[in-house]
Amino acid sequence: MESDGFVDSGDTPVAGAEAKVITIANQKGGVGKTTTAVSLAAALAQLPRRVLLIDLDPQGNASSGVGIRAHDAALTVYDILLDDVPMEDVVEPTALRNLFLVPSNIDLAGAEIELVSAFNREQKLRHAVASVREDFDLIIVDCPPSLGLLTVNALTAADGVLVPIQCEYYALEGLGALHQNAELIRSNLNPNLDLTGYVLTMYDGRTRLSDQVVHEVIEYFGDRVFHTRIPRSVRLAEAPSYGQPITVFDPGSRGSVAYHRLARELVDRLDRAEHVTRAGGDPS
Ligand SMILES: Nc1ncnc2c1ncn2[C@@H]1O[C@H](COP(=O)(O)OP(=O)(O)OP(=O)(O)O)[C@@H](O)[C@H]1O
């Protein structure tokens, strides 16, 4: 796909500045990374913003979550990372206006190992993203549940990292390792990497445990925690099997409303940070 082909008549024009890249990461499995990446990307697209969702997980859940199954012949993020195929050739439109996808499939499972011997192996995604930054307002990257080279690529390409935290026992476990990795990447590869925030997911107001976790996370991370909590909702769990983001599958549902709120909160945070940076202050 040609990058200038993005600007169809009737499409939302990009605001002019380069896209901000937000990586959704937490090496713990099943905490809501993909649900957040897909739902947030869809909600941002409806704001409207021009959004590119990059699926960086061999499970391909973000791809199928927006209705695209990357079959064997299709170009995927693997071709970008391992064969230097330009990102604009891999970007696909989705059924949702303003939302585009770089798909992934199981081919990517070998990439963690194949990348080890590659030149500039940590910066592959960062370089690839550079060529499409002007075509979008926001680029959302969904990571696999590990701190391997794929996640390192995602953090090296990012302006900010957004960390979903599941409201469950041991919610904070493993976050130390994620912070250490982010710190290493900030000092060696990507000084711009900011901590965009923590999102509490699968919140269940009926349980004391959920409230304990919220309390603990806010105590630890203060105003880095997004005010919007994502409720535990069956509709959110059902949406992927229909290949639709929750905002399309059930627009009035609690999950959809929450992700719309989160999108608004994210955009406000990014605007504020931009403001502070322009004014010469420290956004952190
Ligand atoms: N708020 C929610 N309410 C109910 N179910 C949810 C919610 N968020 C996610 N789920 C479900 O929980 C499971 C894990 O969510 P998801 O796939 O988003 O996590 P993940 O962190 O991307 O997992 P992985 O680490 O395997 O990539 C999925 O079955 C998903 O549908």
Ligand SMILES: [Mg+2]
């Ligand atoms: Mg996932």
